Amino acid sequence: MGRIYTLVNQKGGVGKTTTAINLGAYLAYYGQRVLLVDLDPQANATSCLGVDKRQVKGGVYEALIGKSPALPHILLNPRLKISLLPSTPALAGAEVELVPELARETRLREAIKPLIERYDYILIDCPPSLGLLTLNGLVAARNGLIIPVQSEYLALEGIGMLTQTVQRVRAALFPELSIRGVVITMFDRHNLSRDVAAEVQKHFPQQIFQAVIPRSVRLAEAPSYGQPISLYAPSSTGAQAYAALARELLAGDGIQVSP
Ligand SMILES: Nc1ncnc2c1ncn2[C@@H]1O[C@H](COP(=O)(O)OP(=O)(O)O)[C@@H](O)[C@H]1O
Numbered sequence: 138m139g140r141i142y143t144l145v146n147q148k149g150g151v152g153k154t155t156t157a158i159n160l161g162a163y164l165a166y167y168g169q170r171v172l173l174v175d176l177d178p179q180a181n182a183t184s185c186l187g188v189d190k191r192q193v194k195g196g197v198y199e200a201l202i203g204k205s206p207a208l209p210h211i212l213l214n215p216r217l218k219i220s221l222l223p224s225t226p227a228l229a230g231a232e233v234e235l236v237p238e239l240a241r242e243t244r245l246r247e248a249i250k251p252l253i254e255r256y257d258y259i260l261i262d263c264p265p266s267l268g269l270l271t272l273n274g275l276v277a278a279r280n281g282l283i284i285p286v287q288s289e290y291l292a293l294e295g296i297g298m299l300t301q302t303v304q305r306v307r308a309a310l311f312p313e314l315s316i317r318g319v320v321i322t323m324f325d326r327h328n329l330s331r332d333v334a335a336e337v338q339k340h341f342p343q344q345i346f347q348a349v350i351p352r353s354v355r356l357a358e359a360p361s362y363g364q365p366i367s368l369y370a371p372s373s374t375g376a377q378a379y380a381a382l383a384r385e386l387l388a389g390d391g392i393q394v395s396p
């Protein structure tokens with residue numbers, strides 16, 4: 138049965154989408170069947186994988202509002218062996234449209250249930266907010282949350298609010314919700330980055346991934362070629378870091394791969 142992880146941090150620009158794409162790409166590289174769910178109306182993950190948003194007929198929106206199952210909207214990138222449940226502009230309306238609906242926070246969990254057997258890993262990329270879409274992402278995170286934290290000043294600002302939201306979700310909707318790990322992103326050699334890493338370590342002592350993602354121009358360039366780093370610049374430091382993160386996740390999940 139597949140594992141479901143949700144990438145969440147209500148701060149924008151911390152590396153959620155970059156991590157979803159590149160972790161997903163390396164999990165696929167190591168032989169896993171991967172589905173990426175683009176839960177952000179901005180559709181960054183969808184475009185980063187080279188999908189033309191205007192060509193997409195449906196996606197996660199249709200599944201959330203119960204208009205159709207998710208399966209027929211899944212796109213496969215055969216080169217990467219990654220599947221994508223894309224975001225479409227309509228998703229922007231879901232935040233409001235779902236408000237009066239029954240079971241509005243469990244829509245995504247139910248929508249991806251029929252897909253669990255088809256994939257080894259389902260990664261959900263959340264928007265930068267703590268609204269109803271992100272709540273759906275939290276409730277669907279069967280195996281836990283992956284929280285990217287950018288190594289910058291005030292990195293942990295807002296983490297308290299995220300932790301509170303996680304506790305509320307545990308109390309009301311999903312008692313088993315766990316934090317699988319915190320990933321430090323955009324690390325550079327400055328002392329500030331080290332301080333932030335130490336601070337994060339203090340805050341989440343048991344849950345920090347050993348793999349640290351460096352700041353890398355290659356990682357920022359890859360999306361404009363519609364490619365993950367594993368294709369665009371496989372020998373770059375950013376690629377090596379995401380490969381290491383994928384191996385760490387796999388090892389923690391008890392899945393053996395050769396390096
Ligand atoms: N490790 C990194 N090094 C350099 N640039 C990065 C790195 N990670 C992300 N970026 C860039 O930073 C911006 C924000 O990253 P993104 O993954 O879209 O964040 P989020 O999804 O949390 O909003 C993007 O332009 C992305 O290309």
Ligand SMILES: [Mg+2]
Binds near residue numbers: 153
């Ligand atoms: Mg994003």
